[in-house]
Amino acid sequence: MPLNATAYSGQPFSLLDTPAHEDLATIMEIDLVENADRQVREQWQDQQLLNLLKYAQANSTFWRHRLPHSLATRRTLAKLPVQSRNDVMKQVQSEGSLLKAEHRGKDETYASSGSTGTPVKVHLGSFNSRFNAMRSHAQFFMAGWPLNETLTFIKPAGADLMLHPHDKLRVKRQKAWTGNLSQVFANGPHKFIEFAHDETALLEELQKDRVGYLSCPSSFMHLILRKAGVEELRRMGVSLWLHHSDDLDVSLANDLRQAGIPTMSNYSCSEAGLIATECTAAPGHYHVAHSNVIVECDKSETVLVDGAELGRILITHLHSYATPLIRYDVGDFGRLDQVCPCGHDGPTLSHLHGRGKFFLRHPEGHLMPFYVFSARLLEVVTFSEFRVHQPDLATIIVEIGGREAISADEEERLKAFIIRASDPAFRVEVKVSPAIDWSRNPKRLAFTSAVA
């Protein structure tokens, strides 16, 4: 990691200035916890869990009803009921933040994730935001990825941008992306793109500067690749694809890796922060972020995907003092193994499904995965935007935007495609409009289900 010429402190008897020293200390702590021997790490997690349970018990009527009087960490945890999104909302609405005023700090924030159609608001302490940022930086140190590289981050536009139909995207630039540590380590610029629509505009923006680390969901990578192709990505200087937020399109990741662009996927949620990071040696396997969460796999409701029986992923966020998340059903399915094929001795997730919440509820009642990536759909019918919704057990509605009408042949092919991607038990409706009305779906989720 190259250093800046002015990396060190000008203060007497100081090596680094205090904010950088503090951040470095946290990153080193995270490294120790994440890579500690299993026994040591689990002992720490147990203690942190006990702290959280005691705190929740002492400060929340909601949690006093759920927790036994005597707390015994992991054994206690396994006996607690699953915390649903509705439970979280109920606790937050009735009790607000559990952080005592003196610990709240100035920047207590809310996070909202509406990817399942049920937006959840939670309270976060300032230490949560700081930890999340540090955990993200720590990944670069642990992986040995240079910091003197550009980080380009693309996320869906917020409602304020969406309400201005002529604004295609919004770009923010910063000199660096490692915060206090950018004083110490040579750090590339940070480009932050909020994307509303018009992939041509997005591509033009990406072509303006070296992209470096490209951090975006699969859906955006599809858009970019469709428009530019993998060679153009190389020309733009994409040195790593950091996937986040939605389901990872494995074939897309494979294509990029074959073209010499490494990829890594982060599994996270806005309520808890980082849950797991994809193993660089064993793609598709995710090392749990031990310093942040305990992950369990609830087998009381399972789904079969490609022959693998997957359970519900339950998250216990060890630092969730403002809104405790304890056995929280994050809405995803997957498999939890105790070690990674790479040799990492720690809980490892794989077969993650539902990160875009791509699950249909079959008319017979069970859940089934359902993937409709725009790239695949475009092979059937042309459009500028699309949306799929399951309003009830029997129906799938496909909305095609950017078209006044489609031909009967196109409609037939589209329906056949959706049936192939789901099950003949469904009835498919196709709606066509020049512009999809996203006002009730500000996160512009490509798929939502009212029953899954």
Added chain:
Amino acid sequence: MIFEYGTNRLRQGGLSARPVSMLDPAARADLALLAEIDMIENGDAAARENWQGRQLVNLLRHASERSPFWRKRILTRSLTPQTLQTLPVQTRRDLIEQAEQEGSLMPRGGRVFTRSTSGSTGIPIKFHVTEQNGRYNSLRSLAQILMEGRSLHLNRVFVQSLDATRTLDGTTVSVERAASWFGPLGRVFENGHNKTISYVADRADAAAKELLKDPVGYLVCTGRQFDNLLDVQGVELFKKAQVRHWIHIGDSQDASRRATLLEAGISTLSNYSSEEVGPIGFECAQTPAHYHVAHSNVIVETDQEETAEIDGQRLGRLLITHLHSYATPLIRYDIGDMGVLLSSCPCGHQGPTLTAVHGRQKLFLRHPAGHLLKFNFVTKIFREIVNCSEISIHQTGPQTVLFLLKRQSELTEAEEQQAKQLLSRWISDAFEVVIRVVSEIDWSRNPKRLLFVNELP
């Protein structure tokens, strides 16, 4: 990551039990400081030199603001890193004068300690250090272990001379133990125990016996102590005691010791340090007898105005500027050693590197039977018995050792008796000890002011 921890592992229960904490605060702070030291020592040269320049200017400003002595020497108010080269060399006498006249230059409030040197050049020095100096010195030596990727699991045994009081009360050997030697991080990482063996000079056998009680791992001692132990059982002692690494400190290193140990599978690393300054250089693990300057602590210069030629190498006087010497500033301080300063090490380390360091005290008497005899004189301990400002020791004849002590009054009977008693435990009975009090010591024939001069032909 910044550190590769290698085979070092976290201790069960080593992580913090406090909410939203991973390490306890002291361990957390130490861990980050160790990484910062590593970054400075081994990081980009430009960043390091920039930092050294800023620290130097801070020190010069502090000295100039708080000390009339230094105001007379630092004539400019426009301080830059280049100011250093315009300043006169600071001799030991200068240091003594400033420390005596002005005391500590630290503002009130911080903890300051008074220390004195062992007096290896014959002029013991009293100076002041801050609490931060002690903490830095300790962390710097621990950082070296991690930077070299060495094991924290091994025990560490420090061997030293017994102090005067314990020597006079008849103690032969004393042992202190601690559960770990890695400070607050010893609760985080699995860490060997720490043992300090202090022994009276002529009872190295007792120290050796103690050494054999537990596996040693890291043996930390001066060359003189090492030789004493070697005399007891030869290198077998170190093998039996399971010494894995000898960390040499304090005095001159000798290539023959290294070779002896290497044959026994024991590695040697030498630290170049002084009591006034703390660490000055750490011997390169790949290139013996080359010392990477401790950039996070000192700036080293060589003064070529007075040089010596040894083994065909032209050595200059080593001048040390201690960047954190706020209590007693050490700026271009003539430490009394000579050496060669390279701009980089043959190993590839891009930073000032010392080699051919000479002048670190060697004390050998010629025994009447003809062989050389190690002379276990420790000025600091002697001065606990006899107060004197300077000492000069001469072997003036085959059986005579003369001690010249600079002081205002003659020794009392009790002082003389205690001094002779102490010396008899340090020096063989084959010698007659003569103690003479003088008002001034004539150093004209010993300009380096070496503590000991053998006048035998």
